[in-house]
Amino acid sequence: MGTYSLANKVALVTGAASGIGLAIATKMYEAGCHIAIADLDAAKAEAAINGLPAQGGQQKIAIQADMSDYGSVYRMVESCEKQLGSVDILVNNAGFQYVAPIESFEPAMFQKLIDVMLVGPFVATQAVFAKMKERRWGRIINISSINGKIGAPFKAGYCSAKHGIIGLTRVTAVEAGDSGVTCNAICPGFVDTPLVRNQLEDLGSGYGVTPEKVLEEVILKQVPQNRLLDTAEIGDFAVFLASDQSASITGQAINISGGYVMH
Numbered sequence: 001m002g003t004y005s006l007a008n009k010v011a012l013v014t015g016a017a018s019g020i021g022l023a024i025a026t027k028m029y030e031a032g033c034h035i036a037i038a039d040l041d042a043a044k045a046e047a048a049i050n051g052l053p054a055q056g057g058q059q060k061i062a063i064q065a066d067m068s069d070y071g072s073v074y075r076m077v078e079s080c081e082k083q084l085g086s087v088d089i090l091v092n093n094a095g096f097q098y099v100a101p102i103e104s105f106e107p108a109m110f111q112k113l114i115d116v117m118l119v120g121p122f123v124a125t126q127a128v129f130a131k132m133k134e135r136r137w138g139r140i141i142n143i144s145s146i147n148g149k150i151g152a153p154f155k156a157g158y159c160s161a162k163h164g165i166i167g168l169t170r171v172t173a174v175e176a177g178d179s180g181v182t183c184n185a186i187c188p189g190f191v192d193t194p195l196v197r198n199q200l201e202d203l204g205s206g207y208g209v210t211p212e213k214v215l216e217e218v219i220l221k222q223v224p225q226n227r228l229l230d231t232a233e234i235g236d237f238a239v240f241l242a243s244d245q246s247a248s249i250t251g252q253a254i255n256i257s258g259g260y261v262m263h
């Protein structure tokens with residue numbers, strides 16, 4: 001266990017079968033909490049849980065959930081409460097990318113991006129909020145993006161959802177008041193995950209360069225550290241935000257971007 005302990009807490013991380021969510025769930029589990037890995041893909045969620053070593057007394061469960069379906073989100077929270085006793089730490093991480101110029105952007109895809117990355121997190125927050133306040137302790141961590149702070153071409157739906165969740169983060173923090181519950185957003189830059197790798201081809205056609213060149217000539221040129229981030233870097237920071245030591249930090253949208261965005 002590292003510097004920050006999450007012992008005896010229960011963390012529910014959405015979209016945690018892959019990438020950033022998996023790193024957050026793994027780091028939180030290593031910090032001593034019980035963990036629920038929720039994902040649209042039940043088999044991948046199960047595999048992720050099986051990949052975590054048994055650790056004295058800590059429980060670990062997989063839950064299938066679709067963040068774009070209210071009923072599924074409520075059932076996810078209920079299932080975690082029933083099996084692990086509570087949700088002390090909620091991480092709204094599930095997401096996907098779709099890139100197209102505005103002129104040809106599918107309205108249904110715009111809606112889906114908002115549903116998964118903004119409405120779903122709102123419903124999950126609603127489902128855990130009252131009990132966190134009653135227990136006088138809670139952590140809600142929303143995974144936004146640097147695209148929650150700046151516009152990026154071809155990402156109308158994604159940028160809108162990621163800007164929106166920063167607004168939700170601020171309202172949640174204000175409504176949490178002095179209850180002992182905090183809510184913050186993490187805004188990652190480019191992290192090496194399937195979500196980033198899978199968009200290179202479409203971005204390449206948007207920018208008129210090959211997929212290989214998009215990374216080098218478009219993406220990394222904007223990043224002072226000139227590198228993709230590792231998922232563990234986001235996981236470590238999420239553990240800190242979930243710990244007692246971060247109690248005074250709330251309503252913030254914190255960049256982890258290798259210097260890409262500085263506001």
Ligand SMILES: NC(=O)c1ccc[n+]([C@@H]2O[C@H](COP(=O)([O-])OP(=O)(O)OC[C@H]3O[C@@H](n4cnc5c(N)ncnc54)[C@H](O)[C@@H]3O)[C@@H](O)[C@H]2O)c1
Pocket residue numbers: 014015016017018019020021038039040041065066067068093094095096116117143144145146187188189190191192193194195196
């Ligand atoms: N990778 C990056 O560079 C980057 C940068 C900024 C923000 N983010 C954000 O981080 C989060 C995780 O992204 P990632 O890069 O790890 O992606 P990823 O594709 O590796 O993982 C996303 C996970 O979310 C799940 N998911 C997708 N739709 C879902 C739904 N409707 N319900 C439940 N689960 C669903 C997928 O099955 C997958 O396991 C996303 O919110 C993403 O927008 C990523």
